[in-house]
Amino acid sequence: MDQPIIRIQNLRKSFGTLTVIDGLDFDVMKGEKLALIGPSGSGKTTILRILMTLEDISGGRIEVCGEPLYHMTKNGAEVPADEAHLHKMRRHIGMVFQHFNLFPHKSVLQNIAMAPILTKGEKRPDAERRARELLDMVGLADKADYMPSQLSGGQKQRVAIARALALQPQIMLFDEVTSALDPELVEEVLEVMKRLANETDMTMLLVTHEMGFAHDFADRVLFFDKGRIVEQGPPDQIFTAPQEDRTKSFLRKIIAAGQRV
Amino acid sequence: MGDWSGYLTLILQGAWVTIKLTLMGSALALVVAFVAGLGRISRLAALRWLSTAYIEFFRGTSIFVQLFWIYFVLPMTGLWAPTPMQAGVLALGLNVGAYGAEVVRGAILAVPRDQYEACIAVNLTRFQRMRHVILPQALPLMLPTFGNNAIELLKATSVVSLISLADMTFQAQVVRSQTGSTLLPFVTILVLYFAMSSVLSLAIRSYERRVTRGLDGVR
Numbered sequence: 236m237d238q239p240i241i242r243i244q245n246l247r248k249s250f251g252t253l254t255v256i257d258g259l260d261f262d263v264m265k266g267e268k269l270a271l272i273g274p275s276g277s278g279k280t281t282i283l284r285i286l287m288t289l290e291d292i293s294g295g296r297i298e299v300c301g302e303p304l305y306h307m308t309k310n311g312a313e314v315p316a317d318e319a320h321l322h323k324m325r326r327h328i329g330m331v332f333q334h335f336n337l338f339p340h341k342s343v344l345q346n347i348a349m350a351p352i353l354t355k356g357e358k359r360p361d362a363e364r365r366a367r368e369l370l371d372m373v374g375l376a377d378k379a380d381y382m383p384s385q386l387s388g389g390q391k392q393r394v395a396i397a398r399a400l401a402l403q404p405q406i407m408l409f410d411e412v413t414s415a416l417d418p419e420l421v422e423e424v425l426e427v428m429k430r431l432a433n434e435t436d437m438t439m440l441l442v443t444h445e446m447g448f449a450h451d452f453a454d455r456v457l458f459f460d461k462g463r464i465v466e467q468g469p470p471d472q473i474f475t476a477p478q479e480d481r482t483k484s485f486l487r488k489i490i491a492a493g494q495r496v
Numbered sequence: 497m498g499d500w501s502g503y504l505t506l507i508l509q510g511a512w513v514t515i516k517l518t519l520m521g522s523a524l525a526l527v528v529a530f531v532a533g534l535g536r537i538s539r540l541a542a543l544r545w546l547s548t549a550y551i552e553f554f555r556g557t558s559i560f561v562q563l564f565w566i567y568f569v570l571p572m573t574g575l576w577a578p579t580p581m582q583a584g585v586l587a588l589g590l591n592v593g594a595y596g597a598e599v600v601r602g603a604i605l606a607v608p609r610d611q612y613e614a615c616i617a618v619n620l621t622r623f624q625r626m627r628h629v630i631l632p633q634a635l636p637l638m639l640p641t642f643g644n645n646a647i648e649l650l651k652a653t654s655v656v657s658l659i660s661l662a663d664m665t666f667q668a669q670v671v672r673s674q675t676g677s678t679l680l681p682f683v684t685i686l687v688l689y690f691a692m693s694s695v696l697s698l699a700i701r702s703y704e705r706r707v708t709r710g711l712d713g714v715r
Binding site: 340 | 610611613614616617618619620621624628629632633
């Protein structure tokens with residue numbers, strides 16, 4: 236737990252004239268479970284997308300596993316990363332999306348086994364055996380040969396989690412993974428994530444609107460507003476004794492909307 | 497009328513030429529469509545420019561003129577003098593391929609962004625993304641239009657009679673001038689063209705059913 240696994244320094248990101256992240260600094264320790272909360276448009280999803288290299292950065296620096304993510308050294312000088320460098324760095328990171336993004340033309344088993352075969356050169360039988368183990372872990376052992384279109388939202392999301400786990404990343408990003416689900420399907424996905432958090436030492440970053448879950452899941456909660464961290468700390472402190480006015484008013488609204496925190 | 501079976505044989509020989517032109521022309525068109533279609537969305541500006549120039553040129557000029565250039569003008573350069581069959585396949589393939597390229601490009605761009613992002617998240621290379629995720633989903637979108645293009649190509653094959661390649665239309669003209677009967681040869685080739693295009697559209701539709709299996713409920 237000495238060296239941070241993610242180190243974000245003076246990160247800036249704008250879309251045209253709109254600045255969504257404005258000089259952000261934070262570190263994530265290996266094995267840490269982080270919850271990123273805050274109003275919509277506060278930049279929390281953008282941070283995950285930047286870590287997954289789905290967005291470019293506008294300025295600043297990110298290190299993942301001790302290596303710069305968006306920079307590389309060439310002839311002794313630091314230059315913007317090329318596709319090969321990004322490809323190398325992506326091995327460390329996995330992501331689960333709000334809308335699952337399963338491959339609709341592949342079976343559940345293929346969805347999970349494809350990437351390990353293609354990117355890690357695993358043998359098909361080995362990759363498929365692991366895929367079945369992962370399906371068993373997320374409670375979908377009987378759905379291996381289904382197509383994604385035959386699954387419910389909660390089942391799709393659990394397959395998506397298994398797909399990300401199959402590559403054994405050190406860092407997992409969860410982007411509002413229950414927001415697109417019917418309320419009665421949320422619990423089955425949260426259950427899987429809770430087990431993951433308890434049973435693995437994977438570093439996890441979670442963007443969520445489920446405050447109750449963030450409370451149970453996270454070691455540390457970051458409250459974002461307008462692209463900056465307003466307040467951070469252990470969940471008990473943030474949810475029961477927030478210091479900043481903006482955090483208080485945000486949590487008040489959440490509680491007024493009927494959520495447990 | 498007793499000679500009719502001999503004339504029918506003539507028309508059937510022409511039909512075989514038409515079939516060969518259609519198959520080889522379609523094969524060339526398919527290859528060209530993918531090369532130029534992928535070229536149009538390439539990251540390399542030179543490839544994009546080259547593909548666009550090809551597509552616009554071959555869509556913007558008549559296939560008749562293209563055929564004449566390939567058959568009569570190309571040999572003047574001293575580079576290559578194609579046989580009528582080669583010229584026909586080349587003109588048909590390049591012409592229809594230009595239309596096909598736009599179909600390939602449109603279908604690839606129609607695959608949702610979500611799918612590209614999922615590919616990045618599981619760390620596929622650019623080539624693997626195309627090969628394993630994007631193209632398999634784009635192909636079903638292309639097939640109905642490819643079917644139309646193939647039938648267009650079949651009908652356009654008659655243009656080769658103008659460089660005296662003995663296709664079905666050419667042979668019907670021969671029969672007409674030798675017998676003085678217009679109705680019989682032209683009814684015959686009408687039926688044959690229709691039969692060929694029916695076979696084409698049936699084949700493509702059954703292939704379409706095969707590749708879209710499991711994708712129902714997605715589109």
